[in-house]
Amino acid sequence: MAIIQTENLSYVYSEGTPFRKTAIDNINISIEEGEFVGIIGHTGSGKSTLVQHLNGLLKPTSGRVLFNGQDINSSKEFTRTVRFSVGLCFQYPEYQLFESTVYRDIAFGPKNMGLSEKEIEEHVLKAADFVGLKKEMLNKSPFDLSGGEKRRVAIAGVIAMEPKVLILDEPTAGLDPQGRDTISDMIDNYRISTGSTVIVVSHSMEDVAKNASKVLVMNRGKVEFFTGVKEVFSNYERLVEIGLNVPQITGIFIDLKSRGYDVRTDIYTVAEAKKELVRLFRERGALK
Ligand SMILES: Nc1ncnc2c1ncn2[C@@H]1O[C@H](COP(=O)(O)OP(=O)(O)OP(=O)(O)O)[C@@H](O)[C@H]1O
Numbered sequence: 001m002a003i004i005q006t007e008n009l010s011y012v013y014s015e016g017t018p019f020r021k022t023a024i025d026n027i028n029i030s031i032e033e034g035e036f037v038g039i040i041g042h043t044g045s046g047k048s049t050l051v052q053h054l055n056g057l058l059k060p061t062s063g064r065v066l067f068n069g070q071d072i073n074s075s076k077e078f079t080r081t082v083r084f085s086v087g088l089c090f091q092y093p094e095y096q097l098f099e100s101t102v103y104r105d106i107a108f109g110p111k112n113m114g115l116s117e118k119e120i121e122e123h124v125l126k127a128a129d130f131v132g133l134k135k136e137m138l139n140k141s142p143f144d145l146s147g148g149e150k151r152r153v154a155i156a157g158v159i160a161m162e163p164k165v166l167i168l169d170e171p172t173a174g175l176d177p178q179g180r181d182t183i184s185d186m187i188d189n190y191r192i193s194t195g196s197t198v199i200v201v202s203h204s205m206e207d208v209a210k211n212a213s214k215v216l217v218m219n220r221g222k223v224e225f226f227t228g229v230k231e232v233f234s235n236y237e238r239l240v241e242i243g244l245n246v247p248q249i250t251g252i253f254i255d256l257k258s259r260g261y262d263v264r265t266d267i268y269t270v271a272e273a274k275k276e277l278v279r280l281f282r283e284r285g286a287l288k
C-alpha cells in the first residue's frame with residue numbers, strides 16, 4: 001500500500017478575492033514506502049504548495065491526502081500523528097531557527113512529540129551526527145553558524161523526529177557546490193540507512209538524476225510526469241517546452257546524438273559519460 005497518496009487534490013490561495021490563484025490542480029499521486037521521489041518544476045508551478053499538504057500544514061480546497069490509506073485530515077489526532085510521521089523541512093529553513101542554541105533548535109520537534117529528556121538527547125545527537133554537525137557546535141547560537149551549517153541544523157531538526165517520510169523543499173538552494181554535495185549525499189545516506197521515504201523538491205536536475213527513483217514534474221499546478229528518472233529525462237523536448245532542462249551532461253549526449261554520433265542519451269552522471277565515451281572511442285579505434 002502507498003504510504004502517501006493524493007486524490008484529486010487542489011488548492012486555491014486567496015479564494016473569494018481578486019487575487020484568487022489555483023496553485024495545484026487535481027493532483028493524483030501515489031508514493032510507496034522507501035521510495036526517493038524528486039519533485040521538479042518551474043518557479044510557481046506548485047511544488048511547495050503540494051508538499052505542504054503532505055504533512056497537513058495546508059488543508060486541501062478539494063480532494064484528499066492519505067497517509068497509509070487514511071485521510072490525514074480525518075481527525076485532529078490523526079493530523080497530529082501525521083505531523084510527526086511526515087517531516088517537512090521548508091524552503092530556506094534557516095530563517096526559522098529561533099532558539100538560543102543549536103541543541104535546543106534540533107530538540108524542538110522531539111520535545112513537541114512528548115519524548116523524555118533522555119530520548120530527546122538521543123534523538124538530537126543522532127540527528128546532529130547524521131547531518132555532520134560536531135558536538136561542540138550544539139551549544140553555539142545558530143546565528144553564529146555559516147549558511148550551510150544553519151541549513152544542516154534545520155534539517156537535523158526534522159530528522160530528529162525520526163519521521164517515516166522526510167520531505168525537503170529545495171534543501172540545497174543557495175549553497176555553494178560543496179555545500180550542495182554534502183547535503184545531497186547526506187540525504188541519500190539517511191534514506192539508505194533508515195529505509196525512510198524521501199521526497200525532495202529540487203532545481204538541480206543533477207541531484208534528481210543522481211538520487212531519485214521517481215521524478216514528479218510539476219507544470220502550472222498540474223502533474224506533467226510522474227515516473228522513473230530515465231523515462232522523464234527521455235522527454236527532453238517537452239521538458240524544455242515547460243521551462244526545464246535535463247542534466248547538463250545529458251544535454252551533451254543528446255547534442256552528440258543529433259550530430260550523428262551513435263551514443264546513448266540516457267546518461268546522467270559524469271561516470272556514465274566517461275564509460276560511454278570510452279566505448280565510443282574504442283569502437284572508432286581511437287583508444288586501445
Ligand atoms: N501565500 C500565497 N498567497 C497567494 N498565492 C501564493 C501563495 N503562495 C504561493 N502562491 C502562488 O501559488 C503558486 C504556486 O506557488 P508555490 O510556492 O507552490 O510554487 P513553487 O513551485 O514552490 O515555486 P518556487 O520554485 O518559486 O519555490 C504561485 O503562482 C504562487 O505565486
Ligand SMILES: [Mg+2]
Binds near residue numbers: 047048049091169
Ligand atoms: Mg517553492
